Amino acid sequence: MGGELGSLVALKLEAEPWVGSLVGIDVDPPRRRLRKAEFHLLQPSQRERIVDVVTKFNPHVVINLSVWEPDARTGLAHARQFTADATTAIIGAAAECPALEGMVVRSGIEVYGRSRNSPTRPVETARLQPTSEYGLMLANIERQAREVGSRVGIAVGKLRLAPVLGKHVPSPLGRLLRQPLVPFSLLADSPFAVIEDGDAARAFVAAAACRLDEPVNIVAPGAITALQAILRGKRIPLPMVGPEWMLAGKLSHAFGAPIPDHVVELMHRGRLADGAKARDALGFTPALSTPEVIDHLYAWESVVRIGSIREVA
């Protein structure tokens, strides 16, 4: 509930008539003013406290958004550790709640992987063959949630999000594309799709409301290649052929935009998914297409100036 996506989901849940009370856990305080929700500032490693809070609340629905994308808010090692800890604690605690009817977990289209001859636009029934660290992390979350779901007998919805971009969403892809000089794969320049954070939050609310019990891809319609995105953003494209990606990654890291392996994979092999099922299963249609999300990415101010603070009393 402290991250941008979590705060957005909480805000939208507060407005839902079917939501009675709401409890959230995160390592950061909420980024938006929440009126109904109760918030607990807890670290992923505080499993006993998390279990205590969740079991005491005894929810009907649990939404697990505790996924640390590598190089978004923290490096790979910490991201892996935090995600594993939080998943164990939240999903484990949810299993102890007698009133629980359903659980919605955040996953990503990285779980399909981009190995050779893997489908260009995988549907939800495609085999999970993650080929990046982030994909493996997400597949692990899905596995744990599925196991708990079958053991306890609850509905488990898995929302496989395309890379989430938003005004305040920490995203290595968004950060990279906003650099003045952006590398792209000259030989491949493969297409990818994204999703805006507001749309992703709406999907979570819809999934919780209908007690979703299957995986669903959440992808904005349309696609774009890295070069097209760079030219849309009026950045300087830097063509790359292969081995120099390592050097580019190091340089980009020094400039504050590390490029994790799943973003390199996206640049080389693309990342698309079939999002048609979301319309049928959730009645959800993204408000923004992929090119529009990219245009919004470049329309955001680098620094939001709020003016001088004056004392009024």
Added chain:
Amino acid sequence: MAQLIQFPRKAAARVGNTLTEPLRAAWPVFSVDDFGRDPQLVSALSPLAKLRWDVTVGGLQHLPARTGALLVCNSRRWSLSSVYAALALSEAAGRPVRFVGRPDIAPLGPFMRRIGGLLAQPTEVLGALRHHELVLVSAAGTSHPRHAGAVPHDLVGAAVVAGVPVFPVATMSSSLGRAARAEVGPQVRPRRKRRGPLAEVELAEQVQHHLQRMLDAFGGMQTGVAPLDWLAEG
């Protein structure tokens, strides 16, 4: 005291814009469609394709206007019949026709995806057909231009699962000349209803027979010099 050094973003952006302005004019910043096909690139390459193939298209009235369909064409080895037929049919029908059989290795695979190529996998074909796309698959390549090879039944199975019609597309081209032809035949309807995998196997065989009949109807080589035509008949 520490001093805050800011990256000269505006200056860098100004220089970058000046450098990339000519490129921007040559390469409009459009996006690709859901399957990665770039309509701008296809239009840009169309004159080049026409330099190689002068394709006569027929039988378009058989194709559905909006819904998806599976098209199956014959293929002479190394003739790229699915590529030129897909490009010609796209232009004539006014809607994208995606061809099946792109490799998944750079740079050829991504390039073919940009002009409408799909992987030769049933799931890939099924995904496109469910999105009401026209998908062109080619039969097994043959050495004779008027022989239809075996039709891949696993790809035809995608059409059976998606519940879309299947049309044969007879293609003919010359290794040296520009003249080429792509003729869409009427829908191939299965002779009997099957519930299992026999449906796709039998439909694939029927499509092959239809293709062969259409190719036979094309007639032999017509150079205007009879001995040459006889030689071409083998």
